[in-house]
Amino acid sequence: MKNKHGLIIGFLISFLVLTLEIAKIPYLENLNSFFNQLKFKLRGQQQVDTSLVFLYIDDTAIHSLGGYPLKRSYYALLIELLTELDVKAIAFDILLLDKNPDYPERDNLLVLTTEKSKRVYLGGSFTSFGKSAEDTTQISKNLKKFLITGNDKNSNFLKGSNFLAPFDELLQSCAGLGHLNYIQRDFPEEIPLIVQFGKNQYLPSLSLELARVYYEIPRDSVKIFEDKIQLGRIEIPTKNGKILINYSGGTGALKMYSVLDFIKSYDAFKSGLEPEINMGEFKNKIVFVGFLSDVLGQTVKSPFQDKFPATGVHIMSLNTIIQKKFITKTGPILNFVLSFVLSVLILHLISLRNLSNVLRFGIFPALTFLLSLALITFLFTLGISISIYPVLTALLSIFLGMVYVFESERRKMIELENEKKRIEDMIKEKEMKIIELQREIENLKVADEKTVALSNLEKTYDEIKELTSKFEDLSEFSEVEKAEKVEFEGIVYSKGSKMEKVISTVKKVAPSDVPVLITGENGVGKELIAMAIHKLSPRKDKKFIAINCSAIPETLLESELFGYEKGAFTGATQQKKGLFEIADGGTIFLDEIAETPESFQAKILRFIQSGEFNRVGGTEILKVDLRIIAATNRDIEKAVKEGKFREDLYYRLNVVRIHVPPLRERKEDIPFLVEHFLKKFKSSDMKASHAVMNAFLNYEWPGNVRQLENAIKRAIIFAKSSGRNLIQLKDLPEEIAKSVKGKIDIEEKILNLLREKKFSHSAISETANELGLNRGTISEYLRGICFKNLYECEFDLIKTSMKLAENDVEAAEKAKKKLIEYIQNFIEIINQCKSENEIKSIIKLKYKNLPARYHFYLEEFALKFHRGELTLENLNQNDWNP
Numbered sequence: 001m002k003n004k005h006g007l008i009i010g011f012l013i014s015f016l017v018l019t020l021e022i023a024k025i026p027y028l029e030n031l032n033s034f035f036n037q038l039k040f041k042l043r044g045q046q047q048v049d050t051s052l053v054f055l056y057i058d059d060t061a062i063h064s065l066g067g068y069p070l071k072r073s074y075y076a077l078l079i080e081l082l083t084e085l086d087v088k089a090i091a092f093d094i095l096l097l098d099k100n101p102d103y104p105e106r107d108n109l110l111v112l113t114t115e116k117s118k119r120v121y122l123g124g125s126f127t128s129f130g131k132s133a134e135d136t137t138q139i140s141k142n143l144k145k146f147l148i149t150g151n152d153k154n155s156n157f158l159k160g161s162n163f164l165a166p167f168d169e170l171l172q173s174c175a176g177l178g179h180l181n182y183i184q185r186d187f188p189e190e191i192p193l194i195v196q197f198g199k200n201q202y203l204p205s206l207s208l209e210l211a212r213v214y215y216e217i218p219r220d221s222v223k224i225f226e227d228k229i230q231l232g233r234i235e236i237p238t239k240n241g242k243i244l245i246n247y248s249g250g251t252g253a254l255k256m257y258s259v260l261d262f263i264k265s266y267d268a269f270k271s272g273l274e275p276e277i278n279m280g281e282f283k284n285k286i287v288f289v290g291f292l293s294d295v296l297g298q299t300v301k302s303p304f305q306d307k308f309p310a311t312g313v314h315i316m317s318l319n320t321i322i323q324k325k326f327i328t329k330t331g332p333i334l335n336f337v338l339s340f341v342l343s344v345l346i347l348h349l350i351s352l353r354n355l356s357n358v359l360r361f362g363i364f365p366a367l368t369f370l371l372s373l374a375l376i377t378f379l380f381t382l383g384i385s386i387s388i389y390p391v392l393t394a395l396l397s398i399f400l401g402m403v404y405v406f407e408s409e410r411r412k413m414i415e416l417e418n419e420k421k422r423i424e425d426m427i428k429e430k431e432m433k434i435i436e437l438q439r440e441i442e443n444l445k446v447a448d449e450k451t452v453a454l455s456n457l458e459k460t461y462d463e464i465k466e467l468t469s470k471f472e473d474l475s476e477f478s479e480v481e482k483a484e485k486v487e488f489e490g491i492v493y494s495k496g497s498k499m500e501k502v503i504s505t506v507k508k509v510a511p512s513d514v515p516v517l518i519t520g521e522n523g524v525g526k527e528l529i530a531m532a533i534h535k536l537s538p539r540k541d542k543k544f545i546a547i548n549c550s551a552i553p554e555t556l557l558e559s560e561l562f563g564y565e566k567g568a569f570t571g572a573t574q575q576k577k578g579l580f581e582i583a584d585g586g587t588i589f590l591d592e593i594a595e596t597p598e599s600f601q602a603k604i605l606r607f608i609q610s611g612e613f614n615r616v617g618g619t620e621i622l623k624v625d626l627r628i629i630a631a632t633n634r635d636i637e638k639a640v641k642e643g644k645f646r647e648d649l650y651y652r653l654n655v656v657r658i659h660v661p662p663l664r665e666r667k668e669d670i671p672f673l674v675e676h677f678l679k680k681f682k683s684s685d686m687k688a689s690h691a692v693m694n695a696f697l698n699y700e701w702p703g704n705v706r707q708l709e710n711a712i713k714r715a716i717i718f719a720k721s722s723g724r725n726l727i728q729l730k731d732l733p734e735e736i737a738k739s740v741k742g743k744i745d746i747e748e749k750i751l752n753l754l755r756e757k758k759f760s761h762s763a764i765s766e767t768a769n770e771l772g773l774n775r776g777t778i779s780e781y782l783r784g785i786c787f788k789n790l791y792e793c794e795f796d797l798i799k800t801s802m803k804l805a806e807n808d809v810e811a812a813e814k815a816k817k818k819l820i821e822y823i824q825n826f827i828e829i830i831n832q833c834k835s836e837n838e839i840k841s842i843i844k845l846k847y848k849n850l851p852a853r854y855h856f857y858l859e860e861f862a863l864k865f866h867r868g869e870l871t872l873e874n875l876n877q878n879d880w881n882p
């Protein structure tokens with residue numbers, strides 16, 4: 001995906017999500033509510049302020065106290081006891097709307113204790129919220145005294161009407177009043193701290209009323225603004241009078257007691273017994289009295305608990321204020337910016353073609369998603385609440401990003417197929433042209449015209465060759481037929497290749513302790529072989545240490561391997577163990593052994609003979625149990641002869657010799673090695689094109705397997721960065737790519753057919769028939785092919801005929817006869833010429849029908865012959881019998 005596309009798609013996704021957010025779609029809002037609860041859970045539980053206590057009346061209490069409704073004298077009793085214990089405030093979350101005409105004495109008692117207590121705060125409830133606030137004149141005088149004066153500019157505040165208040169006498173006797181409404185979607189998330197109730201008049205929530213009491217602020221010092229409520233110097237950030245409740249936890253986070261236990265403890269306390277609840281605990285506390293009963297519908301869903309007491313919601317709201325743990329929601333604009341950044345990041349990661357699919361489509365999106373969740377949780381602990389919408393954007397971006405990438409890859413595949421089809425059509429067209437040209441050549445009588453037609457034919461063959469190569473570069477290379485892959489200790493080869501012998505020797509020598517000398521060019525896999533010997537030996541659980549002797553400076557080599565004593569040389573401040581000691585019991589692989597100095601060779605020899613050595617600068621004789629495997633890419637016998645390598649060491653090391661053949665001698669391994677390296681570089685879905693494999697099979701690989709490995713590593717990067725899963729010629733280094741050979745070549749076709757017919761008498765006529773050409777044309781081609789090969793084999797007749805017949809002796813004999821015939825004819829012509837110029841012009845004249853590309857070889861032969869550099873004798877001394 002281009003960066004520009006990523007930005008556009010990211011913007012569109014974020015904009016769509018912004019629209020959804022503003023539209024407040026119920027389903028998404030519920031999802032958001034669920035997400036908000038999740039944030040609480042991820043953040044974890046915290047303790048509610050110790051100044052808040054909850055005395056609850058549960059179903060057991062209701063039952064023991066004579067059933068519902070409870071006698072109001074019990075409420076009076078509770079108020080009396082709490083007053084006696086000197087609580088700061090009693091928050092009464094039980095609505096007593098009407099007097100009970102049957103028991104006026106109980107109501108009276110309640111009113112009297114409430115009045116006496118001077119610290120009872122009652123709750124009421126709005127049954128409806130409307131567009132305009134209730135008319136002030138209709139609000140009773142008793143109610144009015146609990147209202148807070150503000151201004152009427154706060155038009156976005158909730159406007160309450162139809163307020164259900166406690167019965168009048170009780171209302172008159174209490175110290176304060178607050179509403180008990182909260183805003184519930186799935187769970188009570190917000191509380192309107194202030195509800196407009198009459199012109200310029202506001203009724204606080206019970207929690208705000210108690211916060212005022214907590215901070216001891218007179219009612220007329222409460223100031224209401226659109227974005228905050230001020231309790232004296234305390235500022236509560238709000239949004240149109242509403243506050244988000246910061247739930248500390250479930251009931252576990254509350255300090256709460258059942259009323260039965262409370263009364264029991266009070267009695268014990270009074271009678272001098274040890275109470276279960278410490279009565280001193282209540283002094284100066286704000287005590288909420290309320291129900292905890294599912295039967296009475298007094299529980300709600302909270303982030304930490306499904307059946308959470310409704311009174312707890314007001315406690316949590318008050319706790320939010322007094323602990324100043326306010327939550328701020330990010331608005332749609334900030335959410336949009338966040339969504340955009342997240343979306344662009346995800347789309348960018350998904351489109352990183354150089355990375356594996358698991359990373360792009362799995363790990364990265366999952367990580368981004370999890371990290372954003374972690375960030376959201378972290379911000380939540382700081383009081384910043386991010387909604388679900390940026391998370392939705394992230395999910396949508398992952399989904400759409402994948403669809404985009406898969407779709408563009410599918411389109412690329414289609415384009416590729418179309419391109420292949422186009423090339424195929426072009427090849428068919430050219431093949432038709434060849435048939436036409438062949439017919440034309442048959443019918444032409446004039447030599448000049450024939451030459452032109454022939455060169456047209458050749459050009460068309462060349463064009464087909466190029467198109468075929470292009471076609472092959474667009475098609476995947478599939479499995480090699482018949483060949484069988486072998487993988488042995490990380491060494492990959494084709495069954496039956498030269499590596500089979502190597503591996504069989506490895507298996508034989510591995511169990512013993514004899515030294516092994518591995519020879520072979522650079523990068524053939526010598527170290528891999530050494531490692532395989534180690535892994536198959538009884539030493540497999542001990543160390544295998546490989547040392548490239550030529551990479552370590554001569555002066556360091558000995559101290560690295562044998563270690564040194566303190567003071568052995570400047571800088572040897574401490575004794576140090578060498579690799580020989582470290583590898584004790586294991587195997588040491590000495591790579592490039594032929595590059596080591598004489599003194600080192602002597603020490604190694606001593607070690608092999610006796611298993612003993614000294615540390616550099618030391619006299620103590622050390623003994624370790626090591627197997628030595630050495631390797632070299634040099635002609636070690638030559639080095640011995642030249643005195644550069646100790647002969648005695650050579651014999652000691654050369655007990656078992658393993659020669660690893662160069663890659664060019666085992667090209668059948670190449671397809672399997674390619675597959676192996678694609679897997680090694682985590683690109684199993686990547687394939688090499690036919691043309692690429694063709695190039696690999698034709699290339700000579702001077703750097704062997706290591707060079708192949710590097711070529712594949714580079715090609716994967718190139719192909720991925722162009723969004724391809726197919727390695728093409730353009731991904732290869734120039735020198736490898738140019739070794740590709742097209743399939744169709746007229747010269748090769750003719751030569752192959754002649755070979756098939758073993759250069760027999762009738763071979764030329766039969767070949768002409770099969771190719772739809774006449775005998776003369778084939779004969780001319782063969783003449784050209786003969787002189788070209790003669791030139792390439794340095795005018796060695798035997799070599800040339802063997803090459804023409806691909807080492808088939810019988811066919812080579814016949815090819816040689818043909819060669820001699822062409823040479824004899826040619827010599828007769830050359831002998832007539834006096835000068836080199838004459839030779840050149842006579843070749844043009846006499847060999848008009850010979851395809852022009854071969855004129856050079858005839859000229860070379862003729863000039864050498866004319867100059868006497870080439871004689872009939874030295875063409876081939878033994879076999880030349882004209």
Ligand SMILES: Nc1ncnc2c1ncn2[C@@H]1O[C@H](COP(=O)(O)OP(=O)(O)OP(=O)(O)O)[C@@H](O)[C@H]1O
Binds near residue numbers: 490522525527528709
């Ligand atoms: N048959 C094989 N199958 C799989 N990987 C191979 C094979 N042969 C060589 N390799 C890999 O090719 C690279 C070169 O191999 P290694 O280092 O063993 O060659 P070497 O002959 O020791 O080279 P040098 O002579 O430079 O030390 C390594 O990454 C190795 O894993």
